Amino acid sequence: MINNIEKTPNISPHLKTNKTSKNIMVDVIIALIPVFIGSIYFFGTRSILIVFSAVFTCVLSEYIWQKASKKQITINDYSAVVTGLLIAFNMPVQTSIWTIVIASIFSIIVTKQFFGGIGGNFANPALVGRAIIMLLWPAQVAKYVTTYHASVDAVSSATILSLLKNGNDFSQFTKWDMFIGNIPGAIGETSVILLVIGFLYLSYRKIVNPVVTGVYLLTVVLITFVFGPQGLFTGDYLTHLLSGGLMIAACYMITDYASFAPRIRVTLAVIAGILTAGIRLWGIYPEGACFAILITNCLAGLVDRIIKPHIYGMKLKRDKV
Amino acid sequence: MKDNRIKGIIALAIVTIISFGIIYGTKSLVKVDDSNNEQGNNVEPTEGILVVDESYEGVDSAWEIKDDAGNVTGYAVKASARGFxxxxxxxVDFDLDGKTIQNLTVVSSNETEGYGSKMEDEDYLKQFPGTVAPVHFEGESASNTNKDDLVIQSASVVNTLKDGIYIAEADDFIGGYKSIVTIKVENSEITSVVWDQMDELGQYKSYLSSTGKYVMTEDGLTWKEQADKLAANVIENQSTSDININDEGETDSVTGVSISVNEFTDLVEKALLKASGPTEEESNNETSATGSSQIDAISGATHSSDAIKTAINRAYTFINDYLNK
Structure with a gap:
């Protein structure tokens, strides 16, 4: 019996998701709103200028590059906006605007567009932008100030990690200060509570894998606890956990390996954690998250080749000796 | 999907509001002393303001320090100088005599972390209360605080070394770099020697060398490693006598060192002369040195140290003139 319904095969994909790049980026932007409000609260209205400069430059750079190279304009996927936000949140409030502009241009054009646009970048664009400024104009990203300054004359202050590294006293900053963000630092990195709130939102929306973040943080905590200044198991792991750029890196940057299998992502998180703790404890910089994640970005391809991902539906067969 | 997002946004907003409530509540609950911070009274009052003439370079403002009863107990002067x-x-908070420093507070600075930023360390600032302005560094004559006018003497008149940190800096950039030597003397012995070179962009060769940005040869010691070896030699021998220099300005006395060393040895000797104190002739000429204090410089941060000294002396000049009007 011939079926009268004309059957034509459907073309792939047969399984679809509503998760587009644009949707993901919108969720990340939403998640970063509390951090943005916190940056204004703690460091003043100049934070708005910094964020606006970074975001505007990133979007404009991407538009100009794609226009000039006659590619599809993709600024409406908001990935450049997210990059701009992360660049801004990694800068102290007294950073010069021209520094932020250079970091933004470099991150979008060199790190992202040169390698084919979103998904093709070899490293986190925001961190590459910050790293370039740290290397070329280190004084620009060292202008940390205390929080709650109401006047133009901000009081400069070393960060907690810097004080910790040099063996100086930082008892004026309590753990609670570190948790809420009342400490010197980059405008978006200081408030752990606000960063975690946004991260919980992303976890709820299934944008990020909290296991990866947890593994990264746990690795850093373990190493900084074990290798303390007064001997083994004497490290001030809470200070390491609550200060510096660790939390923003854990919540919004280490989770940037969506294309890799879970076990690879966890492995990379461990590597990044080891490097972060290592740089903080034994390197010349007080903060290690930026370079640790960049190094991990470069190792991602190698790890991907070494660790075979689990094939769905197949049980792992162990070779009999 | 959209319902899911809206629920998420509402939850995010609620938790954010609660968090800010906690953050703001914490700030309100902490007792804030409006009149003094931890390091001293650096909040400018609205009364007792002293008029600062424009002719006083680097002096921003000044006012009377008063106690709770309204009695003047001293004078505060906010002064600045160019650092690194x-x-x-x-x-600078002065006593009523306008000379003795009650307290020194760093209002703002952006000096390099690990170098000039040490001026904000409690260990460095605690030397100032009780010191008498004007101030100068160890080895400088109190009547002449300009280090460029130091008289260079031969090493043969070096006396017993006085404890402290002494800095000697080259006059000019050579090959794009200016050498700076810092020595530390403790218990009359040299315990630390640091040789670094700074380019015109303010970058230090030790940093460039250790991060691979300044490479001399693919194998062999880096510049910083060679500088450290020379420094170790001086500490071991407590002088530069062991470093023999040939016509090319190089030495074979220190294994692995191939860089030119005569600038290093010159600056070490210059620093050691500072450490040995002023000569008898200089002591006899220091008639205006009465009441002046020596302060420690910041090791490895010449410009930052000079900024501190200059700012303090500017503040002193102003308040001294004001009180003697």
Whole structure:
């Protein structure tokens, strides 16, 4: 019996998701709103200028590059906006605007567009932008100030990690200060509570894998606890956990390996954690998250080749000796 | 999907509001002393303001320090000087005599972390209360605080070394770099020697060398490693006598060192002369040195140290003139 319904095969994909790049980026932007409000609260209205400069430059750079190279304009996927936000949140409030502009241009054009646009970048664009400024104009990203300054004359202050590294006293900053963000630092990195709130939102929306973040943080905590200044198991792991750029890196940057299998992502998180703790404890910089994640970005391809991902539906067969 | 997002946004907003409530509540609950911070009174009052003439370079403002009863107990002067990265602004609190420093507060500075930023360390600032302005560094004559006018003497008249940190800096850039030597003397012995070179962009060769940005040869010691070896030799021998220099300005006395060393040895000797104190002739000429204090410089941060000294002396000049009007 011939079926009268004309059957034509459907073309792939047969399984679809509503998760587009644009949707993901919108969720990340939403998640970063509390951090943005916190940056204004703690460091003043100049934070708005910094964020606006970074975001505007990133979007404009991407538009100009794609226009000039006659590619599809993709600024409406908001990935450049997210990059701009992360660049801004990694800068102290007294950073010069021209520094932020250079970091933004470099991150979008060199790190992202040169390698084919979103998904093709070899490293986190925001961190590459910050790293370039740290290397070329280190004084620009060292202008940390205390929080709650109401006047133009901000009081400069070393960060907690810097004080910790040099063996100086930082008892004026309590753990609670570190948790809420009342400490010197980059405008978006200081408030752990606000960063975690946004991260919980992303976890709820299934944008990020909290296991990866947890593994990264746990690795850093373990190493900084074990290798303390007064001997083994004497490290001030809470200070390491609550200060510096660790939390923003854990919540919004280490989770940037969506294309890799879970076990690879966890492995990379461990590597990044080891490097972060290592740089903080034994390197010349007080903060290690930026370079640790960049190094991990470069190792991602190698790890991907070494660790075979689990094939769905197949049980792992162990070779009999 | 959209319902899911809206629920998420509402939850995010609620938790954020609660968090800010906690953050703001914490700030309100903490007792804030409006009149004094931890390091001293660097909040400018609205009364007792002293008029600062424009002729006083680097002096921003000044006012009377009063106690709770309204009695004047001293004078605060906010003065600034150019440091390594930018302006260093200090608040110098003087006693009623306008000379003795009650307290020194760093109002703002952006000096390099690990170097000039040490001026904000409690260990460095605690030397100032009780010191008498004007101030100068160890080895400088109190009547002449300009280090460029130091008289260079031969090493043969070096006396017993006085404890402290002594800095000697080359006059000019050579090959794009200016050498700076810092020595530390403890218990009359040299315990630390640091040789570094700074380029015109303010970058230090030790940093460039250790990060691979300044490479001399693919194998062999880096510049910083060679500088450290020379420094170790001076500490071991407590002088530069062991470093023999040939016609090319190089030495074979220190294994692995191939760089030119005569600038290093010259500056070490210059620093050691500072450490040995002023000569008898200089002591006899220091008639205006009465009441002046020596302060420690910051090791490895010449410009930042000079900024501190200059700012303090500017503040002193102003308040001294004001009180003697």
């Amino acid at each position: 990265v930018g302006p260093v602004v200090l608040q």
